[in-house]
Amino acid sequence: MSVTDDAIEAIKQMIVDGELRPGDRLPREADLADRLGLSRNSLREAVRALSLIHVLDVRRGDGTYVTSLEPSLLMDAMGFVVDFHRDDTVLQFLEARRVIEPAVTEMAARHMPDSDLEDLAKLLDSLGDRPTVDQLVENDLEFHRRIAGGCGNSVLASLLESLSGRTQRARTWRGITQEGVTERTLAEHRAILHALAARQPDVARAAATVHIAGVEQWLRQTLVE
Known part of the structure; x- marks a missing residue:
């Protein structure tokens, strides 16, 4: 379990205990970090994660508050985490991606038009060096969607x-809780794009395999913990 996960669990326990x-x-x-024995950075990341799923409400200039925790709100918030912390169905989807996506990426290296590859490069450049988790995941989804669209097979x-x-949702939670995931994702996307642009199908397939397997490996470890 990461330090950020520890911080999330500590805050959650304070809410559960009343x-x-x-x-x-x-x-x-500063006081809460000291009391919980956590770094302020870890606590800050935990607050950001819990605000993303609406357990906490961060009010700029005023402080951070526990939400109303209405049943409907809690169900939505817990659903965000339960999807992969208590149900390994999402792992099966990642396994399917690991089987299919490398082959699709290999096909895209052969069929994707040069103009689409140029647009793909612009998509990555538009993200900048320090994107938010939401921006990273949105860009990630679009990046893979465009590659799939360029494989020449609409069914796949x-x-x-x-x-x-x-x-x-699993990718979003990984972006919040795993250190260095933004830099790693951007580097892996660049490697995939480079192989596509160089028209190297085998390299593109390998780069896509490494990329998808990294998410799957993180999720397997999370489920074990």
Whole structure:
């Protein structure tokens, strides 16, 4: 379990124990980090993760509050995590991606028009060096969608888009909790693009395999923990 996961669990336990109730304001960051024995950076990442799934409400200039925790809100928030923490179905989707996507990427290296490859490069450049998790995942989804669309087989493209959408939440959570994932994702995307542009089908297939396997490996470890 990562340090950020530890911080998330600590805050969640405070809510479960009733120490933090709906509408309560969290203690000052420095005080809470010291009390929980965490770094302020880890605590900050945990707050960001919990605000993303609407457990916490960060009000700029005012503080961070526990949400109303209405049943419908909690169901949506917990669904975000339960998808892959308590159900390995998403792992099966990632396994399917690992089987299909490298082959599709290999086909794209042969068939994708040069103009589409240029647009793919612009898509990666548009992300910048420090994207948010949401921006990273959105760019990631579009990157793979375009490659699938350039493989020359609309059936495979449609199938892959369906599989990719089913793993979006897991990819978002990975972006929040795994250190260095943004840099790693961008580097792997660049490697795939380079192989496509060089018209190297075997290299493109290998780069895609490494990329998808990295997400799958992280998820397997998360489920074990």
